[in-house]
Amino acid sequence: MKIVNIVFLIAAFSLFTSGIIAQDIIVTTAGKTMHCNITKIADDTLFFKVKLNDRMSNTFxxxxxxxxxxxxxxxxxxxxLDTSSFFTIKLEDGTGLTGKVRSIFESKVLFEDNNFGVITIKGETIESxxxxxxxxxxxITLIDGNEIHGKIIERKKYELDIQTETLGKVTIPLKNIKKMTEVQQGRVKDGEYWFPNPNSTRYLFSPTAIPLKKGEGYYQNAYVLANSANYGISDNFTIGGGVFLPVAVFITPKIGFKVAEKVHVGAGAILGLFPGPTTVGILFGVATYGSTEHNFTLGAGYGFVADEFIQYPMITLSGMTRVSRRIALVTENWIVPLPREEYVNGNYVETTEYYTVVSYGLRIMKERITFDIALINSKDIIQMIPIGIPYIDFVYKF
Incomplete structure (x- = not known):
């Protein structure tokens, strides 16, 4: 099917091959120098990965x-190296360490961790x-649910001294800390920590051009019956899909790129399969101006049924703005071409008119969760329900 081929071309275009970047160096007794990734050091053997004929090979x-x-x-x-400073070290097995570097000998690091005490780390196991x-x-989120933010004054074996803007110096027992997150510059406003917008890649239904980062994803539920999930395969390519119970399944690939400081552009598809089977969907392009906190998006796309495209494009105008730590305003508006018949000179003539559907609402945010409470309206809906049809959805970011 031609439409399916187009959808998969979008996905294929966005997948770029990348090799492992060599960061280690080996010099042999014959004078040969190799750039590689050392994976293990034994008493009499050194194991490593090296690029040979455009492929990474394991050798020793x-x-x-x-x-x-x-x-x-x-x-x-x-x-x-600064033995008075604290370091965070992530190992390849996922272990996270926080403490001071005592010394480095050859490829081994003597490290005093806050939890494990003095340990020796093999250099080849350090990821970052x-x-x-x-x-x-x-x-800092405490076990009892309280939140504290500020600068670290001093790390002790069992305590952490924090300088806060509202409480001054605070000493926190390490055992009371549930989670500690580094705050990006500018995210502390009026003494409050503003966590990143957890749902910056879409409005109510339509997407922004801002892509998910590699490894990010989210689950969305709207009206209980509509369930979907999206996942960042790379920093520029997102794949998703879902079901609209009990009648349809759909997939939603999207690519997105940052082309200027406040400008993203993207393209994608919504491909749905209804009983019959009948394939319907949209191929679209979007452009977003702004940041993850405040943005505006113009989108345009062509709908199709089976292999037949609708003659005229549909247009979306959407925006969001964050007005407080936990609240954003969201609007999403569709201008859709609809067929109609006109009686002209004794004959019925098929024409097309554009029909506008608007929405407006609130987005309630936590660090990984958003709730949208909105109203959908049009010139016909307003005659029956002046404020509009209620819309609700829930998004969990993972």
Missing amino acids: IVTSQLKEYSIGKVEELRAS FAKEDKNTFYF
């Missing part, structure tokens, strides 16, 4: 053939690290 070298080697993350850590900035704000 015995120490008798090895002149020297260096692990990129260890060398970066050595260059920024970050040096703590004393000017960084942190948002």
Whole structure:
């Protein structure tokens, strides 16, 4: 089917191949230098990944053939070493460590972690690290549900001293901390931490051009019967789908790119399958101006039934603006071409007129959850229900 082919071309276009970036160096006794990723160091063997003929291959070298080697993350850590500062280190197995670097010897790091005490970390197991900035704000959620935000003054073995804007210096036992998140610059407003908008990639139904980040996703439920999920395959490509009980299933691929400081553009499709079977959907393009907190989107697309496209495009005009820590205003408006018949000179003539459907409502936000409470209206709906038809949905970001 031609429409299905177009949809899959959208998906294929957005998947870019990428290789593993070599960060480690091996020098053999024969004088050969290899850029690679060292994966394991044994007593007499060094295992690593290296790119050969455009493919990453696993191999090894015995120490008798090895002149020297260096692990990129260890060398970066050595260059920024400050035994008085705190570091966060993430290991390849997902373990997170926070504490001070005591020393670095060859490829091993002697680390004093707040929870595990003094441990030795093998350099090849380090995925990433970050040096703590004393000017960084942190948002801390306590086990009892209270929230505190401020700068870290001092880390102790069992306590954390925080300088807050409203309470001054606060000492928190580490055992009372449920979660601690680094706050991006500008997210503390009037003494409150404004978490990132958890639902910035769509309005009520239609999308913005802002894509999900790789590994991000969300589940959405509207009117209980409509269930969907979307997932970021890469920073530019999102794939999703869902069901509208009990009659339809659909898929929703989308690509999106940031082309200027406040401008994103994107394209995608909504492909639905109804009993029959009948395939219906929209191929669309969108452009968004603004940030994740305040934006406006213009969209246009052509609907289709089976392989037949509707002659005229439908248009969307949507926007959102965050007015407080937990509240945003949302509007989504559709201008849709509808066929009609006119009686002209004794004959019925098929014409097309545009019909406008508007919506307006509130978005209630938490860090990973949003609730939309809105009203949908048109020139016909307003005759029966002046305020409009209620709309509700729920989104959980994962």
